[in-house]
Amino acid sequence: xxxxxxxxxxxxxxxxxxxxxxxxxxxxxxxxxxxxxxxxxxxxxxxxxxxxxxxxxxxxxxxxxxxxxxxxxxxxxxxxxxxxxxxxxxxxxxxxxxxxxxxxxxxxxxxxxxxxxxxxxxxxxxxxxxxxxxxxxxxxxxxxxxxxxxxxxxxxxxxxxxxxxxxxxxxxxxxxxxxxxxxxxxxxxxxxxxxxxxxxxxxxxxxxxxxxxxxxxxxxxxxxxxxxxxxxxxxxxxxxxxxxxxxxxxxxxxxxxxxxxxxxxxxxxxxxxxxxxxxxxxxxxxxxxxxxxxxxxxxxxxxxxxxxxxxxxxxxxxxxxxxxxxxxxxxxxxxxxxxxxxxxxxxxxxxxxxxxxxxxxxxxxxxxxxxxxxxxxxxxxxxxxxxxxxxxxxxxxxxxxxxxxxxxxxxxxxxxxxxxxxxxxxxxxxxxxxxxxxxxxxxxxxxxxxxxxxxxxxxxxxxxxxxxxxxxxxxxxxxxxxxxxxxxxxxxxxxxxxxxxxxxxxxxxxxxxxxxxxxxxxxxxxxxxxxxxxxxxxxxxxxxxxxxxxxxxxxxxxxxxxxxxxxxxxxxxxxxxxxxxxxxxxxxxxxxxxxxxxxxxxxxxxxxxxxxxxxxxxxxxxxxxxxxxxxxxxxxxxxxxxxxxxxxxxxxxxxxxxxxxxxxxxxxxxxxxxxxxxxxxxxxxxxxxxxxxxxxxxxxxxxxxxxxxxxxxxxxxxxxxxxxxxxxxxxxxxxxxxxxxxxxxxxxxxxxxxxxxxxxxxxxxxxxxxxxxxxxxxxxxxxxxxxxxxxxxxxxxxxxxxxxx
Amino acid sequence: xxxxxxxxxxxxxxxxxxxxxxxxxxxxxxxxxxxxxxxxxxxxxxxxxxxxxxxxxxxxx
Numbered sequence: 001x002x003x004x005x006x007x008x009x010x011x012x013x014x015x016x017x018x019x020x021x022x023x024x025x026x027x028x029x030x031x032x033x034x035x036x037x038x039x040x041x042x043x044x045x046x047x048x049x050x051x052x053x054x055x056x057x058x059x060x061x062x063x064x065x066x067x068x069x070x071x072x073x074x075x076x077x078x079x080x081x082x083x084x085x086x087x088x089x090x091x092x093x094x095x096x097x098x099x100x101x102x103x104x105x106x107x108x109x110x111x112x113x114x115x116x117x118x119x120x121x122x123x124x125x126x127x128x129x130x131x132x133x134x135x136x137x138x139x140x141x142x143x144x145x146x147x148x149x150x151x152x153x154x155x156x157x158x159x160x161x162x163x164x165x166x167x168x169x170x171x172x173x174x175x176x177x178x179x180x181x182x183x184x185x186x187x188x189x190x191x192x193x194x195x196x197x198x199x200x201x202x203x204x205x206x207x208x209x210x211x212x213x214x215x216x217x218x219x220x221x222x223x224x225x226x227x228x229x230x231x232x233x234x235x236x237x238x239x240x241x242x243x244x245x246x247x248x249x250x251x252x253x254x255x256x257x258x259x260x261x262x263x264x265x266x267x268x269x270x271x272x273x274x275x276x277x278x279x280x281x282x283x284x285x286x287x288x289x290x291x292x293x294x295x296x297x298x299x300x301x302x303x304x305x306x307x308x309x310x311x312x313x314x315x316x317x318x319x320x321x322x323x324x325x326x327x328x329x330x331x332x333x334x335x336x337x338x339x340x341x342x343x344x345x346x347x348x349x350x351x352x353x354x355x356x357x358x359x360x361x362x363x364x365x366x367x368x369x370x371x372x373x374x375x376x377x378x379x380x381x382x383x384x385x386x387x388x389x390x391x392x393x394x395x396x397x398x399x400x401x402x403x404x405x406x407x408x409x410x411x412x413x414x415x416x417x418x419x420x421x422x423x424x425x426x427x428x429x430x431x432x433x434x435x436x437x438x439x440x441x442x443x444x445x446x447x448x449x450x451x452x453x454x455x456x457x458x459x460x461x462x463x464x465x466x467x468x469x470x471x472x473x474x475x476x477x478x479x480x481x482x483x484x485x486x487x488x489x490x491x492x493x494x495x496x497x498x499x500x501x502x503x504x505x506x507x508x509x510x511x512x513x514x515x516x517x518x519x520x521x522x523x524x525x526x527x528x529x530x531x532x533x534x535x536x537x538x539x540x541x542x543x544x545x546x547x548x549x550x551x552x553x554x555x556x557x558x559x560x561x562x563x564x565x566x567x568x569x570x571x572x573x574x575x576x577x578x579x580x581x582x583x584x585x586x587x588x589x590x591x592x593x594x595x596x597x598x599x600x601x602x603x604x605x606x607x608x609x610x611x612x613x614x615x616x617x618x619x620x621x622x623x624x625x626x627x628x629x630x631x632x633x634x635x636x637x638x639x640x641x642x643x644x645x646x647x648x649x650x651x652x653x654x655x656x657x658x659x660x661x662x663x664x665x666x667x668x669x670x671x672x673x674x675x676x677x678x679x680x681x682x683x684x685x686x687x688x689x690x691x692x693x694x695x696x697x698x699x700x701x702x703x704x705x706x707x708x709x710x711x712x713x714x715x716x717x718x719x720x721x722x723x724x725x726x727x728x729x730x731x732x733x734x735x736x737x738x739x740x741x742x743x744x745x746x747x748x749x750x751x752x753x754x755x756x757x758x759x760x761x762x763x764x765x766x767x768x769x770x771x772x773x774x775x776x777x778x779x780x781x782x783x784x785x786x787x788x789x790x791x792x793x794x795x796x797x798x799x800x801x802x803x804x805x
Numbered sequence: 806x807x808x809x810x811x812x813x814x815x816x817x818x819x820x821x822x823x824x825x826x827x828x829x830x831x832x833x834x835x836x837x838x839x840x841x842x843x844x845x846x847x848x849x850x851x852x853x854x855x856x857x858x859x860x861x862x863x864x865x866x
Contacts, residue, residue, distance in 0.1 A: 055849055107845030130842030177832045184828040188821050212807065219814055223821075 008033035010041045012059040040157035056108035078147045086162040096138045102159040104133045186231040190282035192223045197279035217269045220278040232285045248433045257463040280785035287789030317348040337395045341386045343573045350382045355392035361385040389573040443775045461774045465784035470791040474759035477799035482752035485803045490736025498731040501715040502749025507695040512655035514702035517631040523559045530624040537625035544590045640739035654683045683709045759795045766791045
């Protein structure tokens with residue numbers, strides 16, 4: 001389908017017909033979609049960085065959210081108390097901080113940031129890491145301030161968040177360096193020992209001086225020492241840990257094989273006769289180290305992305321002093337401060353509710369998934385999520401420890417959870433190891449009777465050839481590869497079971513607002529029904545929405561001047577219905593038909609062309625006004641849904657919006673199954689009905705009202721722009737905001753399960769096939785090491801296929 | 806033949822140690838931390854403002 005709407009030159013979103021935001025770039029005037037993009041493009045041009053547009057390979061995020069008060073918040077980062085947690089001082093006046101850059105989409109973004117920041121006065125060094133989106137910035141505090149740097153980054157259309165490197169992160173970095181060094185040592189040694197081994201084997205056939213052979217054996221021994229003493233250390237440690245806790249892991253036979261092969265070879269070398277296995281030892285260590293490094297690297301990458309996301313969790317809180325709302329850093333809060341926590345926000349500090357009524361989700365901290373209701377006097381915990389109404393909280397406990405505990409828990413959960421199938425593989429591998437040790441013992445005992453001189457070599461062959469490395473790598477390698485493929489597309493897996501469940505999905509359920517559409521409806525029309533003038537109605541509506549996170553709230557706030565907002569008391573948020581509150585002693589309601597019983601449906605029909613939503617404003621007795629808002633469908637939604645239907649999956653829309661709006665969207669997308677005016681409990685009911693009929697449901701949602709169904713469905717995907725609650729209760733986060741990635745995720749899930757099945761078949765088949773040959777003495781140790789390594793590499797290479805396409 | 810082999814084996818030690826030292830240095834100086842960025846960065850025209858005639862053109866605008 002051809003799209004005639006012009007696209008924003010900066011971010012690629014469609015340009016509304018009414019928009020007039022041109023920018024001249026390299027002599028040609030380009031149209032932008034909003035003031036934000038215009039400002040960003042202007043800033044890029046003014047700083048002589050137009051080359052960005054030539055080199056970029058992906059479009060940046062829209063700068064629509066770039067509003068002045070966002071910039072105001074940055075000043076708190078200059079506060080020494082706040083800087084303490086993430087700024088280091090390399091010398092007296094120099095300061096250095098690590099920032100997470102949100103919005104990096106391609107290498108040109110890295111260039112743009114580095115170039116622009118480097119030319120600022122006072123900025124000494126800027127280094128942006130493209131793989132983890134973190135920037136290290138060094139500046140002279142006499143010449144510039146951190147808030148200034150952050151502001152410049154925002155002017156380019158990116159968002160910077162301070163990143164305080166935790167010990168965990170440092171540890172991971174150190175481990176990675178150590179792994180790299182070990183691989184280097186093992187590969188250098190293996191290369192030398194292998195070439196000597198070839199010479200020795202060749203020498204056996206064509207004749208070699210005994211002195212020369214001895215020299216080469218000693219050199220091999222010396223070259224193997226670094227591997228034994230340094231590179232193979234992790235295997236010994238892991239084996240020791242397992243044995244001391246009376247468990248079995250695959251490093252036990254690995255250690256046994258390395259130690260005994262090295263011991264025997266050394267003895268042969270010193271005696272001057274007998275077989276040596278130095279080549280097998282070094283090769284075995286090298287291949288094992290490499291496969292593990294590849295697997296760990298893929299996993300670390302997804303952890304980094306999760307961490308980046310989590311660091312975006314609140315460092316700011318809204319403090320209320322004499323009715324004035326003031327955004328401050330969480331660290332700046334002191335005891336007895338009053339903070340406002342809007343629904344959908346994470347509570348920044350421990351405290352007691354002093355005004356408002358709501359419920360909170362404390363599952364991150366306690367594991368209890370039911371919402372806990374909170375009224376005046378109830379204690380709330382930092383890191384828990386406010387679900388319904390705005391809460392005014394008196395701070396009783398501060399310190400990042402409490403918040404951090406919750407954050408760390410979420411991260412740990414994502415990492416610690418292994419898919420069921422991987423857990424099974426681990427258990428099988430452990431049993432397998434026992435069996436393997438037993439088999440080896442029996443075989444070497446048998447050979448001891450038959451031919452004692454060959455018993456040792458055969459025992460080592462069996463031990464090495466049957467090492468269950470391939471078996472225990474089969475699942476994690478596939479998951480890591482699939483995870484990193486999805487991450488490249490901007491799809492983040494946050495739960496271990498996600499991929500496995502994705503492969504079985506039969507039904508996909510979409511929320512409409514914010515998921516199929518942009519979730520940013522614009523106010524189209526105001527109809528006055530009572531005696532209040534239009535401007536007054538709008539001001540009341542916007543003030544009521546001030547404390548809400550519903551997508552409609554932003555469009556009301558965008559339609560009025562922020563200085564005209566009225567003070568609201570007893571604000572209450574009713575998910576699926578609307579909001580209410582008192583202004584100047586008069587109680588007002590704003591919401592859909594559920595909230596206002598006397599809302600006239602004939603008026604609604606008249607307004608509901610083109611799938612617009614209608615919001616009603618009323619007081620205790622009568623209706624005051626109706627607002628018509630409409631929200632555009634995402635352009636890729638049609639294709640994404642067609643793809644899902646083509647693959648034979650059921651597609652359904654469950655929305656809290658009105659019938660006309662949902663029907664309009666469903667008809668345009670070709671979805672026959674749709675339900676409107678669904679409250680969270682209705683959605684959950686429908687979900688349970690489907691599940692009872694045996695459907696495996698994938699839910700795609702974004703909002704507060706989707707949280708229960710996201711948590712209740714077998715696998716859930718949340719839009720990256722969604723609320724924090726939606727993120728926390730979903731298994732997958734679509735950072736890309738692209739609906740076609742729903743299909744990619746499902747496809748990757750299926751592909752990874754089939755790759756894993758192939759891997760298991762290969763690993764088990766290989767081991768069963770190799771044991772008899774090794775037991776009968778047909779496999780020399782070097783061939784055993786090669787076989788084991790090739791088998792592991794086949795498994796890893798097969799898994800890496802998932803990263804392509 | 807033997808002396809040259811002994812000499813080669815000695816040389817091998819030297820080369821291995823040099824390679825190991827070089828690699829350790831590369832790891833420590835952070836060359837393995839970002840494996841994607843530098844490959845892309847080389848394509849950017851960082852030197853645009855340093856080329857005289859370009860700077861001239863910009864000034865005359």
